[in-house]
Amino acid sequence: MAAYDIPFNKPVIIGKELYYIAQSVLSGHTSGDGTFSRKCQRLMSKRFGAEQVLMTTSCTAALEMAALLCDLKPGDEVIMPSYTFVSTANAFALRGAKIIFADIRPDTLNMDETVLENILTEKTRAIVPVHYAGVACEMDAINAIARKIGALVIEDAAQGVNAKYNGNYLGTIGDLGAFSFHETKNINCGEGGALLTNNSQYRERAEIIREKGTNRSQFFRGQVDKYTWLEIGSSYIPSDLIAAFLYAQLENIERITSKRQSIYDQYTERLQSLVEQGFIQFPTIPQHCQTNYHMFYILLEDLDTRSRLIEHLKRDKILAVFHYVPLHSSPVGQKLGYREGMLPVTENISERLLRLPMYYELSTEEIDKVTESIDRFFSY
Secondary structure (H helix, E strand, O other): OOOOOEOOOOOOOOOOHHHHHHHHHHHOOOOOOOHHHHHHHHHHHHHHOOOEEEEEOOHHHHHHHHHHHOOOOOOOEEEEEOOOOHHHHHHHHOOOOEEEEEOEOOOOOOEOHHHHHHHOOOOEEEEOOEOHHHOOOOHHHHHHHHHHHOOEEEEEOOOOOOOEEOOEEOOOOOOEEEEEOOOOOOOOOOOOEEEEEOOHHHHHHHHHHHEOOEOHHHHHOOOOOOOOEOOOOOEOOOOHHHHHHHHHHHHOHHHHHHHHHHHHHHHHHHHHHHHHOOOOEOOOOOOOEEOOOOOOEEEOOOHHHHHHHHHHHHHOOEOOEOOOOOHHHOHHHHHOOOOOOOOHHHHHHHHHEEEOOOOOOOOHHHHHHHHHHHHHHHHO
16 A cells, blocks of 8 residues: 555544543453443444344454355355455355356446346345445345245445435345445445345344354343353354444444545546547446445456556556456356356456445545546547
């Protein structure tokens, strides 16, 4: 990071993070499910309208819990986009599921709901929409399709904390939802996540799976006189120190979102002329979607243009990055039978997308430097 005047990302302390960490230490309970873990869970449950929120060590952990709750059997199929982080696929592959990749929409870059009917089978057990860049997938259509075949809908809302679809918060619309609080996310605690259960039939099992497969939480609440191993689980509970840091961030969620919107709007204003000249495309946000301004990306003409622009920005000590290499094009994807050309929109977008620096402390002067550098690139 030190090599760049403007890094791609920079975590921020915005409120009482360090004070709350000290409070956690002084409380004598810094392991999982302490005071701040409970505060975070209550705050998120109330704010987002989720039946249950369980803090986890990461979004990966939350997705793994969701996969366990699916009771997958060998040969069961799980549909998801190929344009996503590997954790989305790993969580279900670890349980023996066959991963079925769907292409993405050219506008929002989310899973294309119109192709689902063509790839559903009697073995489809779950559909995993990934809300890219904090912009919602078409959840009404996805939920309707899932209901017809009795499949679960598990929202990968890693990038979607505090974003909405038709007035409902992402992560609360499917049967289960997964959040990320990684340092690159709007609300962060270094590493962390949460599982949201929006279907009451999963509440008790989710708690058991998260507590190593035991009813230990019930024991501490005095509901049972001893705890024991009930089913397969793992240690998915984060330290209360992590929760203490996160709680301060959650307290400032509107302030963080407002600042990111300002950055997003400044990028849009300063780069508009390049859109009008046909050099770049902006992200698309449908009217019924309220984004959290997780990222600002531009779409370029082709892979060569993107590679040259990345190097140009680096010379100006600005770090801009591409995003996912499609999972279907990976060695594992090829073993699943996928080949080049099978998901054309995903392949095209993945070669043309460039993410610009986006973090809370990014100043107007730094935004000017980024956009002026991009202007110079296209003026040559």
